[in-house]
Amino acid sequence: xQDEVQEIEVGQVLVATGFDIFDASAMAPYGYGTLDNVYSxxxxxxxxxxxxxxxxxxxxxxxxxxxSVGIIHCVGSRDQNHHPYCSRVCxxxxxxxxxxxxxxxxxxxxxxxxDMRAFGKGYEEFYVRLLDEGITMIRGKAAEVVEGQWTDSGxxxxxxxCEDTLIGRFREIPVDMLIxxxxxxxxxxxxxxxxxxxxxxxxxGFFLERHPKLDPTSTTTEGVYIAGCAxxxxxxxDTVAQASxxxxxxxxxxxxxxxxxxxxxxxxxxxYCSGCRICNTLCPYTAIEYLEDKxxxxxxxxxxxxxxxxxxxxxxxxxxxxGFTDAQILSExxxxxx
Amino acid sequence: xxxxxxxxxxxxxxxxxxxxxxxxxSRIKSAPNVRILRTMCSxxxxxxxxxxxxxxGADGVVVMGCHLGDCHYQEGNFKTIRRIPxxxxxIGGFGIDRRRLRLEWVSASEGERFAEVVNQFTEEIRSLGPxxxxxxxxxxxxxxRVKDLEEATH
Numbered sequence: 001x002q003d004e005v006q007e008i009e010v011g012q013v014l015v016a017t018g019f020d021i022f023d024a025s026a027m028a029p030y031g032y033g034t035l036d037n038v039y040s041x042x043x044x045x046x047x048x049x050x051x052x053x054x055x056x057x058x059x060x061x062x063x064x065x066x067x068s069v070g071i072i073h074c075v076g077s078r079d080q081n082h083h084p085y086c087s088r089v090c091x092x093x094x095x096x097x098x099x100x101x102x103x104x105x106x107x108x109x110x111x112x113x114x115d116m117r118a119f120g121k122g123y124e125e126f127y128v129r130l131l132d133e134g135i136t137m138i139r140g141k142a143a144e145v146v147e148g149q150w151t152d153s154g155x156x157x158x159x160x161x162c163e164d165t166l167i168g169r170f171r172e173i174p175v176d177m178l179i180x181x182x183x184x185x186x187x188x189x190x191x192x193x194x195x196x197x198x199x200x201x202x203x204x205g206f207f208l209e210r211h212p213k214l215d216p217t218s219t220t221t222e223g224v225y226i227a228g229c230a231x232x233x234x235x236x237x238d239t240v241a242q243a244s245x246x247x248x249x250x251x252x253x254x255x256x257x258x259x260x261x262x263x264x265x266x267x268x269x270x271x272y273c274s275g276c277r278i279c280n281t282l283c284p285y286t287a288i289e290y291l292e293d294k295x296x297x298x299x300x301x302x303x304x305x306x307x308x309x310x311x312x313x314x315x316x317x318x319x320x321x322x323g324f325t326d327a328q329i330l331s332e333x334x335x336x337x338x
Numbered sequence: 339x340x341x342x343x344x345x346x347x348x349x350x351x352x353x354x355x356x357x358x359x360x361x362x363x364s365r366i367k368s369a370p371n372v373r374i375l376r377t378m379c380s381x382x383x384x385x386x387x388x389x390x391x392x393x394x395g396a397d398g399v400v401v402m403g404c405h406l407g408d409c410h411y412q413e414g415n416f417k418t419i420r421r422i423p424x425x426x427x428x429i430g431g432f433g434i435d436r437r438r439l440r441l442e443w444v445s446a447s448e449g450e451r452f453a454e455v456v457n458q459f460t461e462e463i464r465s466l467g468p469x470x471x472x473x474x475x476x477x478x479x480x481x482x483r484v485k486d487l488e489e490a491t492h
Binding site: 195198200201202203208220221264269271282284285305306307308309311312313320321324325326327329330331332333334336337 | 344346352353356373375377378379381382383384385386387390391394395396407408409410411412413414417421445446447448449478481484485487488489491
């Protein structure tokens, strides 16, 4: 089958372009890409998969079962050097990994965490259950991972150096396998997509919603909605909730059949318009046309977005920006400078 | 009493005004001297508004818009960037220091940058001192005249 480019005309767009995963090799001390048996969360997910390279068995590169597995949380998240935000999903999938490793091997499991954030429905219960399964929680950020000692069977272990803040000591934990919980980050091409739809981004680089509480699925561009990790890190239930909300918003407009537009529009007062046509070329939406018969310019209200560039440029003040008229702005100025 | 600059800030609705809002909700402290006037786009800022602001007693004027290429209206800020140098020459001719008019790009995510711009500009105006243009009652009547005219024609 041949790829083909199709042009489809649509009235509304839901941007759900997702996320990229933080490249853990940027944190060199963790040895991702340089040490054997250090996996990113996605690599490990593949290892767990029954259709994966090991058929779902948790084994080391040499085919042996690991005797101990370390899981490092917050790799790239909650880190001033990389991403200051919390990626939200890592705590829970780290627990899931621990549960599956516990289920499939006899390995001892160590979790290196900063804070446990088991925030969702049933999550705290899962965390407590995991504690009962006997995993070891070490509170503190792992500092580095180095090659450990040779074992009797001729293999080399890994050694996680970390601070255990609960006992106030530095510790060295030998593990056979290490899983890094990479941060979620904005997609590499997010800026291109953002400019395509002329939507904004928040300081973390994810797409910005119109209002963080009251309008979390729409954007500042009419007809463009966002959902999922494109808007910020979130887990599957949250994504489904947000996407359902966005879909409902879109459907409500389709069902109504007509669109309400902002009353902020430019308007030509024809009796003042000299027909100089300065405004015609300024409009980024080509919403202003010149009426040959009347010799005046005319604003197409459906195309006009109300930016007011033409209003500012009109030499005879024939162009009025509704909601932002010259008189309104000058009165504001007057009031501000009493 | 110590001199407190009166500054007018023309902020575009989509980037800078949202950025200012972000500075507020993030509780970032900034000088209270900038009095904000919201327009939909920095392209809406009529050069006459800026002159009027100086005429009505502003010691400084800052126009803030989206970064180039980020304009919500695609290219409104390109219109602004062409108007400001023209105004710089014009106010220079009136004997107003060019540093009293500034154009800055502040995006919706740059709350900290907003506060930085505001603080820095306020300090600059403070060091320049008051503008001391005579404010006549006539000028305020001017504003009212535009208002009356507009009301009459609608």
